[in-house]
Amino acid sequence: MVRCVLFAIVTLACAVLAGVGTSAHAQPPTQQDVGYLEGRILELTPSQPGGDIAAGGTATVRLSDGSQVTATVPPAEMFGVTEIEPFAVGDRVELYFSPAPGGGRDIVVVDWIRRPTLLWLTGLFLLVSVAVARLKGLRAFVATGASLAIVITFIVPRILDGWNPMVVSMVGAGGILILAIYFVHGLNWSTSAALIGTFAAVVVTMLLGAASMQVAHLTGLGSEEAMMITLNAGQVNMRGLLLAGLLVGALGALTDTTIVQASVVRELAHVDPNLSWRELYSAGMRVGHDHIGSLVNTLVLAYVGAGLPLLVVLSLGEFTIARALNIELVAVEVVHTLVGSIGLILSVPITTALAAVMFSGDKLKLRHGELEHGHSH
Numbered sequence: 001m002v003r004c005v006l007f008a009i010v011t012l013a014c015a016v017l018a019g020v021g022t023s024a025h026a027q028p029p030t031q032q033d034v035g036y037l038e039g040r041i042l043e044l045t046p047s048q049p050g051g052d053i054a055a056g057g058t059a060t061v062r063l064s065d066g067s068q069v070t071a072t073v074p075p076a077e078m079f080g081v082t083e084i085e086p087f088a089v090g091d092r093v094e095l096y097f098s099p100a101p102g103g104g105r106d107i108v109v110v111d112w113i114r115r116p117t118l119l120w121l122t123g124l125f126l127l128v129s130v131a132v133a134r135l136k137g138l139r140a141f142v143a144t145g146a147s148l149a150i151v152i153t154f155i156v157p158r159i160l161d162g163w164n165p166m167v168v169s170m171v172g173a174g175g176i177l178i179l180a181i182y183f184v185h186g187l188n189w190s191t192s193a194a195l196i197g198t199f200a201a202v203v204v205t206m207l208l209g210a211a212s213m214q215v216a217h218l219t220g221l222g223s224e225e226a227m228m229i230t231l232n233a234g235q236v237n238m239r240g241l242l243l244a245g246l247l248v249g250a251l252g253a254l255t256d257t258t259i260v261q262a263s264v265v266r267e268l269a270h271v272d273p274n275l276s277w278r279e280l281y282s283a284g285m286r287v288g289h290d291h292i293g294s295l296v297n298t299l300v301l302a303y304v305g306a307g308l309p310l311l312v313v314l315s316l317g318e319f320t321i322a323r324a325l326n327i328e329l330v331a332v333e334v335v336h337t338l339v340g341s342i343g344l345i346l347s348v349p350i351t352t353a354l355a356a357v358m359f360s361g362d363k364l365k366l367r368h369g370e371l372e373h374g375h376s377h
Contacts, residue, residue: 037095038113039063044073044089054086059109061095071095071107092116136184143179150175151248160233165240166206169247173202176248180255188367190266193358194258197351201254202247204350205343209246212335213239222328242332250340253299257344258351261288265355273362280356288348296341303337 039061046057056075062068076084087093092113100106129137155172159165177198185191212218220226220238229236265284269275275283304311310333314324324330358364 034096034098036110037061037063037069037097037107039069039093039095041087041089041091041093041109042068044087047075052086053088059087059093061093061109069095069107071109073109087112139184143183146179146183147176150179155244155248159236159241159244162235162237165237165244166210169244170202170206173247173251174199176251177202177255180251181259185259186367189358189364190262190355191259193262193266193355194255194351197262197347197354198251198254198258200350200354201258201343201347202251204346205250205339206243206247208342209243209335209339212339213242216331216335218242218328218332218335220332222332242336246336246339249303249336250299250343253295253340253344254347257288257291257295257347260291261348261351262355265352266359269356269359269362270366275360277356277360280360281353284352284356285349288352292345292348295344299341299344300337303333303340307333 041059042062043060044053044057045059046053047055051057053073054076057073059071059073060068061071073087076086087109093109094111094113095107096110097105097107126138126141129141131137133140150172154175155168158168177195181191181195181198185194218239220240220242221230226238226241229241230238261284264287265280268280268283307330310329314327314330319327325334
């Protein structure tokens with residue numbers, strides 16, 4: 001328990017340091033020509049006396065080093081938006097500075113600082129996890145943080161280095177699965193069956209995704225982010241990057257499914273050691289059918305929710321369904337949804353069959369608390 005708490009504290013400390021690191025670029029204007037600063041608004045002056053700061057003006061901002069600068073507050077309509085909340089005294093904001101045409105520097109208020117809110121939510125997430133699920137909730141929180149660290153510190157840098165995104169994502173997926181299964185649910189035969197079944201489903205998903213992207217002629221260049229990556233990091237394999245995103249996005253739902261299936265078969269075999277592996281498989285699949293229905297719906301809605309702004313944009317453009325589906329940006333999301341769902345569905349019979357073969361006859365010795373994992377799901 002103590003080790004888990006220490007691990008969680010270290011993870012939170014890393015998150016805080018990462019937040020501090022993102023502001024490391026906020027150097028005083030005297031040290032570089034362009035860049036970003038952070039500070040707190042002390043005073044706002046509208047451009048028109050008695051007017052609204054939303055129409056533009058200036059702000060006196062105290063920087064983190066205690067110095068003060070005067071920054072321009074651009075009007076909201078400049079960005080085509082008039083209904084956003086205006087800046088207010090006391091707000092922590094981000095400033096952008098650049099050389100002024102006549103000499104000196106222009107400093108502009110460009111955005112709010114959001115990291116404190118994110119850290120508070122992270123703390124609330126930890127509190128709720130531990131309050132409801134106790135030690136397992138704490139382990140899940142730590143595993144989630146470590147999984148994100150794998151994505152940020154291993155998968156993304158290796159892809160930027162020009163490594164094959166498919167290989168990188170497979171290696172990263174292995175590390176994430178070990179954390180998500182063994183660290184959270186314990187090391188035993190049930191979790192081992194779930195791990196093997198999940199990784200097998202990941203391989204199937206990867207192969208199906210690669211084939212689908214090839215047949216559908218998806219280039220990976222259908223978004224503004226992809227074009228920026230191509231311009232600034234031409235060594236990145238964009239099609240492979242799409243596939244890596246597919247695999248990472250499907251991992252959570254896959255582990256959710258396989259843990260339950262392996263635990264169900266393990267308990268059935270323990271209750272009745274005389275059941276053959278075929279009988280265990282049939283019984284386990286009856287539970288799997290219900291699980292598939294709910295999780296596929298969850299996965300599809302997760303992708304649709306993430307792509308909701310895109311759906312609104314397409315509706316504004318009065319695209320027909322046929323035309324919208326032909327756009328690569330939409331086709332990629334459809335492929336992600338369908339391939340991820342197929343991988344999720346196949347993970348059920350794969351894991352159930354593997355567990356049925358392993359546990360038939362109840363020959364493998366139970367470990368302490370092993371049968372509790374499926375119920376705590």
